[in-house]
Amino acid sequence: MLLYVVPTPIGNLEDFTFRSLRILNEVDLILTENYKISRKLLDFYKIKTCIKPYHIHNEYYVVHSIINKLKIGSKIALISSAGTPGISDPGYLLIKHCINESIPVECLPGATALIPALVSSGLSINEFTFIGFLPKKKRKKKLKILSKENRTIVLYESPHRLLKTLNDLELFFGFERNIAVCKEISKIFQKIIRGKIKEIILLYQKKKEKIIGEYTIIIDKK
Template identity: 75%
Template sequence: MLYIVPTPIGNLEDFTFRGLRILKEVDIILVENYKISRKLLDFYKIKNHISRYHIHNEHKVIPHFIKKIKQGKKIALISSSGTPGISDPGFLLIQSCIQASISIECLPGPTALIPALVTSGSPINEFTFIGFLPKKKRKIKLENLSKENRTIVLYESPYRLLRTLNDIKYFFGLKRNIVVCKEISKIFEKISRGNIEDIITYYKNMKKVLGEYTIIIEKCISK
């Protein structure tokens, strides 16, 4: 059995009882970042065996863990925070388990996507989740998204936030409002709503842009 276990994206109280139980019961916990996960597991007094699983080694280690599961071991996958597979490693392992007829159990739990959508006030009966914009063909992606008639959700790092906001201004124009959610579920959580120019000005005036961001772009009403 492979368990996909979401972990808190900020407040440690966001962990589910079920998630904690499973992490205590499995034989191996696969972690994206050893230091971050060790801190979390120590907080909850979870002493199970830890192995590293991340984008730089996943192709190499997947056969080993598939073999372990086939031998009867229970393995849980966690990322640094949130739900594995959502802009985090996990897809290849899940796909490999499916191909190997291994059962997969994914727990519901923390992710920045849903709280950001709900608090944005934008229509969410239909939405498009992009995650992080691609490094290649970024302009083509943004141009296509500018024609999207559903609410759009992006993830962004502090290092590229202003660049992305300026790209949104260029490709989407000035008529659409956006919502920028900073550090959801953390101490410095902040929700900024309004016109793209106002949001850009706000972040330009910051001494240093820190934190992780979820950007909500309202849907295109008409072209």
């Protein structure tokens, strides 16, 4: 009876620990956010363990059956499409239920876009605030609160909202604030752009930089 929370590579498939590989081979079941993406990873490492879907669209329907499997002694691994489950990915609900039911939960260390982006940004990282994705509702209210934050701020953003978010940052943080925009961490087209908000907005507006892939934005402290 044990739930393993196993981080998976966010880009390069070699960014995987030996322990994670062993666990995924030994457990009775792997819960995955995206079957197709996880199948590619598991096939790459020749992992034959049975996999079943666990994502934001079904988690409330399947969580109790998963808990029942764990209670009868199963060992289950939870993985997301990429990175660490629970960090802007499904996972919290199952982990919380396990804790409430006194089922052991063990989270393995591993891949996440957060730390590589922070370290590579060149900005102050002694203290930072991680937001994940900005809320769709009350977005401006959230940004107004964040603009008063004295620590470095980390955001995740999708490509179709990147420019909107940068413009919102300029509005609330000022065009002179330094930021780093990290694209596709650990992937082939990984790139980090550093500079003032206004300078980076111009790069994208003039199409000198293509907007593609997933982004991590680091906002310098005041």
